[in-house]
Amino acid sequence: MHFNFKEVLSVTLVLFSVIDILGAIPIILDIRKKIGDIHAATTTMVSGGIMIAFLYIGKSILNLFGVDVQSFAVAGALIIFLIGLEMTLGRSIFKSTDVQPRAASIVPLAFPIIAGAGTMTTILSLKAQYAEINILVGIFVNLGLIFLVLKSSTWIEKKIGATGTGILEKIFGVILLAIAIKLFRTNLGV
Numbered sequence: 001m002h003f004n005f006k007e008v009l010s011v012t013l014v015l016f017s018v019i020d021i022l023g024a025i026p027i028i029l030d031i032r033k034k035i036g037d038i039h040a041a042t043t044t045m046v047s048g049g050i051m052i053a054f055l056y057i058g059k060s061i062l063n064l065f066g067v068d069v070q071s072f073a074v075a076g077a078l079i080i081f082l083i084g085l086e087m088t089l090g091r092s093i094f095k096s097t098d099v100q101p102r103a104a105s106i107v108p109l110a111f112p113i114i115a116g117a118g119t120m121t122t123i124l125s126l127k128a129q130y131a132e133i134n135i136l137v138g139i140f141v142n143l144g145l146i147f148l149v150l151k152s153s154t155w156i157e158k159k160i161g162a163t164g165t166g167i168l169e170k171i172f173g174v175i176l177l178a179i180a181i182k183l184f185r186t187n188l189g190v
Contacts, residue, residue, distance in 0.1 A: 073186070
């Protein structure tokens with residue numbers, strides 16, 4: 001195991017595209033609207049903890065519960081599908097009246113939005129190709145970007161305004177629905 005900048009760059013770009021923190025901005029803004037605040041540090045740390053734990057013991061944890069990676073991905077897809085429905089239809093599916101900001105920063109934001117089934121499956125795939133140190137560095141680079149986006153969500157919301165937020169929410173809601181359906185199709189072999 002040795003540090004390789006090219007591998008780090010590859011891992012960083014792959015994880016960045018799978019995590020899609022920029023695409024999650026409408027979800028972040030929607031959660032902020034519902035609960036008032038997002039704990040950027042908590043979300044980032046929990047996401048990082050999940051990704052790092054999955055890097056080292058993910059397959060073993062799934063095996064312990066008798067769950068295969070495909071079933072795990074379908075469960076994550078279901079949650080993503082419901083969040084997409086909320087965003088597209090403007091209806092609340094998840095109970096949010098008594099949710100604390102710290103709890104919402106963990107579920108659904110840290111998991112499954114940031115460190116969801118797609119991210120975890122990708123980490124397992126990367127582990128087969130790259131050295132663990134390079135995957136870890138790629139994870140930490142992405143965590144830094146996640147923290148920056150979460151921390152600047154208020155500024156982003158002010159820049160795009162209420163109308164822009166509403167439009168983004170609907171567009172990305174449909175995109176989330178499409179991602180969820182793709183995860184269903186891929187992992188159910190349909």
